[in-house]
Amino acid sequence: HYASNSGDVAGQPVDFTSAAESGVKSVVHIKIKKAGKTITAPVWDPFADFFGGGGQQRMQQYKQPDIEGGGSGVIISNDGYIITNNHVVAGADEVLVTINTRNTFTAKVIGTDPQTDLAVIKVEAKNLPAITFGNSDEVKLGQWVLAVGFPLNLDATVTAGIVSAKGRSIGINQRQSNRAVESFIQTDAAINPGNSGGALVNTQGQLVGINSAIASPTGTYAGYGYAVPANLARKVADDIIKFGDVRRGYLGAALADLDRITEKEAEELGVSKTDYNNGVGVYVSDVVKGSGAASAGLKKGDMILAINGVPTNSSAVLIEQVARYHPGDKVQVDYSRSGKAGKIHVELKDQKSTEQLTAVQGGGAQALGALLKPLTKQEAGTLGVDGGLSVVEVGKGELASTGVKPGFVILSVNDQAVKSMAELKSALNGAQGMVQLSGTYPGNRGQYFFSFPYSGDSRSSVE
Template structure:
């Protein structure tokens, strides 16, 4: 993707704008155009008028002009209908984190009081997607926070409950108490065309229920360098020129029927505001993540065991295919589901479960968001001949041994005997910390990359799944005690929200 400027996550309090209010935004009243000096001429009444002004009397109304105006008014009415339909389902979200309070004992000494206060850390947007109160937003709007305030368009406010979040797609789900709340439906984002009109709704700079319009500028955007996003993130963005600004994060991008086609996530900008390049998580990806978070509390990803490449012109020419008509299989892992199903290197995947595949990012995300154990139909072209294969996907976490515990901000890997020997330990069981989310519960507790967790809540930790279960069953409000090995030291860390 050709990019200019810097791509920024649309974080209201974290895009180098420092927005805890809106005092940094200068608003000017729109007055008339005043011109004076050498470049102006005087009228008979003494007023000055621009030298470039040309007077002409309007001609008689032309049928073509009337028809154009009618079309414009019709489009305007379409946008108005969308705004009326969507606005009641768009919410304003404030995220808060617990900050310890201190008291000063002397000019050079302070001590914690044991009390905490809530400090606003982010603001963003969201969309109600189920009448029971489920709200989709961005992970970066809610991560690192301990409490969430959700305000509806009618002024009602609720305390939000975090259902789950997925840093690898930047999607999160909150829940508020309610019944028969106005919910938006999802469109099939695979069927959205470049050039199609879209409408973005959200709270840019804190101004709730702001509506902007534009078109889908491109599909399948990837390799967008978002601050703080994992290098293994799944990106398959819709690109739009609808104005998206800090505070729009998590708000819906909808079609003219008012259906969600994407979740607004990021912008490419030199100055930090909209410059006509915005990115949204496509609806199909968001919906799959929501389903997994609601049903399982986490995203359980499928794994096929293939390396993929975009079908560029040189590769496509060598295979007798059109560029972008599929995705090249550049490698197959031995004994993987793909190998078992008979996929080979230089196969070209053209459809996945009936969905056309034209970009590596789209296929990679589709595989990852399919639950393990699912048998999927993959349509390929091999040596110019189309054929179908059926692949039963494996569990990505079990294959890689890497588990993400987003509720506490930890990335863990099962400690193998080889890991233990390499680190200088013998007969040690546990899980190795390979990632700690900034601002998350684990970081605040003091866990660090390289730590080995051997116990949780007094029970031995044999693997990451055991650890996850023990933490879920424990009381994070009071603290879950962990047995931790760090270098040559052993100690206890309380994992506490």
């Protein structure tokens, strides 16, 4: 994520002290409280048999205990604006912020963006030590970075590691939004619960990411942490401060990562053998009529190679690049059509005028009245399964009748494992009247089963 410089690459002499000192000054401790809800529940009266009433139930009100939580945040302006994660402050009735001087302030939530899991809060204070933003596009693999935050209810803590991957999508933001934007910086700097919303800085102390998630079977540090790139975080924060919400441009194209689909599926999608064998770029599997992509001349079968000169080797990177721009902005799209390179300029439109998802990774297709995508290997590993199909969006059709929500992962259809669109179609072709799906929701234990009558039409459109 982040501005590289001499001494930033692991193996070279490097001094972390200055970066750690400036990072600690700009990172805050956030504590939140959610008031317990009052619920009404039936209570069985065991004495009613003795004193009359026949042991009838009566209704009684209970107040659930308050919920307390916390995380970290980063001061981005001298007058009190702070960026953090949406999941840190979502639903909070009270937000308290403690800065490096140990002064505590009540904060106001200015706005949130579940798609990126970011939020902006504000405290009434002056002359705060705002962090300096770095350029997350210049980050290099192997570059030293520091994670700064308040893990495990400890005081400000600094850990060091390297950037171990870029453009990672792990599916975690789909819990909050069916239009998740994920292109994380992956680092092996230790990140634990409480680090969420804290800073990932380079050796100059510049912000290169907002720490957001970890990959762990236990819920604590297990080797890999993930941060939202600073360039995207800055755009989101600027929008929230200026408009109160995030105004995000959309291409209006469905996309497929070629490394996540088989050669047979690529052939079904219409990918040329030349482009499939090259394996560079992101395949356009569909273009929405009237969208910016369609108006500019982008076509089904094109391979998008770069957005404004930034290489797009995965749909996660492409989505993140587009998400930095507003409706009405024009972006240059470098593409390949049957092996021939070209350039076009696309005017992005807003979400309401883009009637389909910007991108569906892994050869997304309309099926059962829903948009589905195959799990990545990393997503499957996190769930402890061999593979499956994630429900990205539910429209009109058979699946809607079951109550399935976006984020649900289909693991089998009529006891037949499904890990790709081809396997789903095969399972549905053998269906006789009724279909039973089994699967799970990320973050929830247990398996869910849904049954519905199947008409044989798997092309219901999503609205």
